[in-house]
Amino acid sequence: MELELGTKSPFIDITHLGLLSNKINWNLDRSTLTQQTLKLGQGRLNDTGALCVSTGKFTGRSPRDKFIVKDSYTANAIDWGDINIPIAEHVFDHLYAKMINFLTEKEIWIRNCFAGAHPNFRLNVTVVNTTPWANLFCSNLFIVPSEDELHNFQQEWLILQIPEFLANPGVDGTRQENFTIVSFSKKTILIGGSAYTGEIKKGIFSVLNFLLPYHHNVLPMHCSANEGKAEDVALFFGLSGTGKTTLSADSNRALIGDDEHGWADGSIFNFEGGCYAKCVDLSPEKEPEIFAAVKEHTLLENTSFFPDSNIVNYADSSITENTRAAYPIGHIKNSKNPSLGGNPKNIFFLTCDAFGILPPISKLTKEQAMYHFISGYTAKVAGTEIGIIEPQTTFSACFGSVFLPLHPIKYAKLLGEKLEKHPDVNVWLINTGWTGGPYGIGKRISLKYTRAMINAAINGDLNEVEYIPHVIFGVLKPQSCPGVPSEYLNPRNTWKNTESYDQRALSLAQLFINNFKQFEDKATDEILSAAPKTVL
Structure with a gap:
């Protein structure tokens, strides 16, 4: 029995x-x-009461x-x-x-x-x-x-x-x-x-x-989401290394969720009841909310201890760089329960452009939003993987191609329908990568400035400013932003050699075009119209 x-x-x-x-x-x-x-x-338990385990042979997914x-x-x-x-x-x-x-x-x-x-x-x-x-x-x-x-x-x-x-x-x-x-x-x-x-x-x-x-007809999304005191919802899409988790963590805004959401008519909702956060190099200075969440009932996977202690050494990636902390969303102080919000007011596509071409912030039309959603662009830089000696482009459709059972165009069209139905939704492209030149020459855009630009977008401070379209990508560049030097807003002006910028920009545009060829047969004319130019 x-x-x-x-x-x-x-x-x-x-x-x-x-x-x-x-x-x-x-x-x-x-x-x-x-x-x-x-x-x-x-x-084993660590010093904060979290349960530390090993997942054995596999420390990541096997696609x-x-x-x-x-x-x-x-x-x-x-x-x-x-x-x-x-x-x-x-x-x-x-x-x-x-x-x-x-x-x-x-x-x-x-x-x-x-x-x-x-x-x-x-x-x-x-x-x-x-x-x-x-x-x-x-x-x-x-x-x-x-x-x-x-x-x-x-x-x-x-x-x-x-x-x-x-x-x-x-x-x-x-x-x-x-x-x-x-x-x-x-x-x-x-x-x-x-x-x-x-x-x-x-x-x-x-x-x-x-x-x-x-x-x-609900749009599933690989994104984080938070909500302000005015019940304004913001979504953050981005591949690894673009700042999705960091930028959505805001002590002044309630966290709806950090990874997976749906957009139904009138509602953004979390798929999950918790978070599965990467914790390599985790520290209270870098990510205070996640660090504080590692406590009783949290599950830590594949981490290591300092010798002769029960204190986790988050810098130790000898088992895997994909160390993880799984905890209920209630472990985040300002999380929202239930994990629901209204229609988004602002959507941010995050990209780490190691070529220093894309503006640090730009506003997208509906057509451009669909195009960049399908493209899902970022770049890997030297040192991130063996064999990479210069920046390499990475495209992942809808910022999560490995999780899409349907054709990416289906999701992009659904996004377009949502934006058509809710024209007050702003879509922004945020470059958290380089300015003043490519990786190795320019410098990484300051997190302080990126936060200032996102806050300005959320607060409506960019509603009445002047915008100029990027000559190649067509995205709209604000010409002023509170807390950000104006020269940062026009990446071409930050390069010492503007002709070199133009050539690099055309090269990046061609990479977008080449990647998009796989979607052309199912893409609509309005989506295709948002492609970057390949000649000046």
Whole structure:
């Protein structure tokens, strides 16, 4: 007879899940999960009470081992390719049966939770884990139901996360032993061979990225969001290194969420109930809000301690540079509960332009917003990766191409529809990269100035100033901004050799054009009209 601990919905039991297990832990509280982890020898507490664990072999996602089941539902809907890799139904069914069998007579942890703070668009998700700390992660990152909600909880989606289960590629149809497989028809995600919890987080993000636009005309977004005292919402899009987390953290504004949101008519809503913050080189000076959030009930992944202590050395990246802290959003002092806001007033696309070409702030038309949204541009600089000796462009559609089951144009058109319906929304391109020349010659734009420009945009201080279009990219450059020297606002004027600037600008424009060729056949004329010029 099974031994079941915790609180569960009367509408769900293990037979509904097809499981046979010796001991089931249902929806345990965070303190109990922490103590169970310690008792099993799977983690240690640091000096602030956070639980420190190792995710083993995998310390990051494995995109080449993520698959989507290709069936009658998805065959003509998914944008198949190197990102959305198809796998057959029978492969999924075979692995599902093997994983269920693997769990027989094993202790498991089950959590019923929500993905999506908006009650009209949230998913009911049941997660099955084989470690208490992975279940703690789910408690932190998903939205925890109230007692009444749990009592009425009915399962929609199932996630089976079994790191100990290894596939046999020759028999099971996977690429290697680890895998993540999404079946939209079965409403199930299978995760095997990897204990990295980010696979859970991004698996359900990909699900929402398909369901919300496909069925509800809701725009899913890889962005952070905050709200001012006047209930004005701002969104921050950006790839790694552009300042998304840093610039959205503002003691004067409430944090709606730091990573994944939806835009429904009249509402911005967080997909998550917590944050999964990078913590390499974390310090109270650099990121005080995140540093303070690392306390009891926080899960720290793959960090190291100073010798003979329980104090985390955040500068130590010997295990991985992708060290992470998973904590409930309530650990951020000025977070908003529930994680909802109205339509955005300002949208910021953040780019680290290492070529020193793009203005530090510029205003975008609707057409330019769609074009730059699809482009998702930033640049890597020398020293960030082995082999990079000069700036290299990086384009990631919609600032998160690896999580998009649909064609990027679908998301861009949806953004355009939102902007058409809400013409008072301002879209800004913010360059957090270089000025006065490219990397190695110019200098990084001051964070102080970037914050001043964002504050000016949010406060309406840029509403009545003069704007001049960039001669190549066409974006509108404000000619004055409180707290920022006017010469910074026109990047060409910061270069000693303006002819060199022009040539570099044309080269960058050509890179945009080349990247966009993959989208041209599905792009509308209005989107294509926003492309930069390639001749002066």
